[in-house]
Amino acid sequence: MPTTTVVRCDRGVTDLTAEERRVLYALGCGLRDSEIADVLALPEGAVAERLGQVLGKLGLRDRAAAIVHAFDCGLVVPGQGPRGPVAGSTAGHGPGTAPGARLEVSLLGPLHTMLAGRPVDVGPVRQQAVLAALALCRNRSVSRRQLLESVWGRQMPDGNVVPVYVYRLRKVLRLGERPDSVIRRDRYGYGLVQGVAEVDALRMEELVVRAGEAERAGDLLEAVRLGARALELFRGEPLAGLPGPFAEAERLRLAQRRVALAQRKADWELRLGRRMEAISGLSALALEEPLNESVAATLMSALRCDGRRAEALAVFERTARSLTDDLGVAPGEVLLRARRAALRGEDVDTGRPGRAGAA
Template sequence: MPTTATTVRAAPAPLRHQERRVLQGVGCGLRDDEIAAELAIPEGAVAGHLARVLAKLGLRDRAAAVVHAFDCGLVVPGRGPRARAQSAAPSVAAGRAEGPGVRISVLGPLRAWQDGRPLNLGHLRQQAVLAALALGEGRTVSRHELLDGVWGTEPPLTNVVPVYIYRLRKTLRIGDGADSVIEHDRCGYRLTPGAVDVDVVRMERLAAEAARADRAGEVPEAIRLCSQALDLFGGELLAGLPGPFAELERLRLTERRTALVQRKLEWQLRWGQLGESIAELFALAAAHPLNEQVAAMLMRALCLTGRQADAVAVFDRTRGHLADELGVPPSRALRRTYQMILRGDDAGPGPAAVRNTTARGPRRGR
């Protein structure tokens, strides 16, 4: 009676030196005749070597061999025979200013430019892969993270991540045919440090500079820098991108923008820019009716401009929202702001003392 045994797949046979060089040439995008000229072998021998490479590695075609050459590190974007020939020619970008030539925007719909020219980033899941790298803050993102973040509980039947990365590498290049901005190692993929200007990085840098200006007592400069950071937001965040990663980042970036707006408005109130603040506070309060910190700031601004009745109306409206949607009363700090306004005390408590209900969630009633 035959016994059952678990079938163990044999490891791929190692490539010979010439086969590796042929695979490298294929990965560099060379034709068979160009590989033959580079290796000084007959063109027919190239086809034979490539057939053995495909068989040993279990690859279905030449395109799969290109992807494998990139993934195994045999080919680095922008290096190889064709890149050397291009680098030997006079560089078109020789006179350009230094700095990243590729820009990526995630503070709105995902977009990218190379030297000011908009780039076609492919279909939405491929864009979601790029968004995960752009928001990775320079760290390496593993293939499993990309699968979980872009496809969630329904991963693709085929391993398409290397294919998407290969396409993005071809699209996102530094300068005229030089290196791609996506690196690959055994842990995963990341954007090459210093090669890409991502707007979320600029936004966080401006926010940090604004905080330093505030600590130095330079409130107008803090307001200016914070306004610049907010100007980088535009349109629906990561519009249309699928997957749990994009959904979480939409929420995170929305909260980040709201926090920056609140910080700017606090500085404007402190600096006496009441007229500029009130209209923006009304809009923010309408968008976030459970945010008690925003309500307190609006109440103080209205009181300081002599609009006590309007300030009381803001309190009543916020109290109604909290009761209807969360079943909780206003926080002690918000009630204290209300009492100070009723007494005509313009120097109510600072907005930082008021609970931000949307960030912390409902508290238990006593």
């Protein structure tokens, strides 16, 4: 067995995205590319691309080495079948991954649920919203009243709609014979059973915390790596299409979290002298957030530091025009300071999150 397969096992699997781990898991179970594509609802070409990324990140030569790696890391157990996708090491677990996790709930995009490695249809959108509320309230119970307010707001229905939705979710998400194997009930309400689920939004938060710790320790390379892994978890608009006040508030919070983290990562890259990487990421973010003055100011500062003053001023003009046309407002002080700094060649406070706190 190649030495690198064992030595890199502990760190390698935690470096993979959730989707890459699912591909490695399915490969270790002996599935062909066409079968993996069917199980994971991916185009077959995307499976080959993800596999290439897995091999590159783990330093493995080929598919055979990847299968061996899946067994060495405990992702698949000989004679027992698959244990489900885990993000851990030989004995431990990656951030946001519960020991023995069999359920994956992805909320950083349209809701997507995997049970024991297979996608699960968890029902209509309000039923999905109930699951999302339970998934984001880790290690605490949510009362029936709170779920009604979170999913229906002021238009709360009469009857037993919450118990009915929970019953249906328990039925489709059951692990083994116990109906409460995934969703428990106590005197305070409902909640996910501790240790059974991995939630991408919670994993993202833990990665951000670790990135902040790396920054405070002076390890900006590790901070960038962890920040990039956290950003990779986003698949579009968080909780896309889910109804209710709770989903709407979380959608806004998580979207703002992503923007703040992307700015923070760019700051780390600039401090490492990686100007092109920082500018590339900020340019893409500015196109997505044309009315965000802090993002525009950060991009202007990065361009100015790279000697591209004309481009920095062009960012100001584009953003100012968008603010005027779309909102009917003039640029704020953050953007005006960035413009003055670009004209004078000075540094500027862009209003992005401070270095000491988490993004």
